[in-house]
Amino acid sequence: MTCPTGKRTFDTRAQARTHRKRHPDAPRRAYYCHACAGWHLGRLTRPVKHGTATNQQAP
Numbered sequence: 001m002t003c004p005t006g007k008r009t010f011d012t013r014a015q016a017r018t019h020r021k022r023h024p025d026a027p028r029r030a031y032y033c034h035a036c037a038g039w040h041l042g043r044l045t046r047p048v049k050h051g052t053a054t055n056q057q058a059p
Contacts, residue, residue: 003036010039 003009010016016030016039027049028041047053 003033003038003040005033005035005040007033007040009033009036010041013039015039016041 010019010030013030013032020028020030020041027044029044029048030039031042032038033040045053
């Protein structure tokens, strides 16, 4: 699967999370992409990094 954004795409959220676990030094979260109907890994937002919000509350 390819994405028009050029980002690496995963078929499922579980695949994205598995990839993230293999690279723990780079904090990332899995998110759904409406452009390609796939999953990507993106940087954590500041509130999540600082502990003032959870991933579910992140924009």
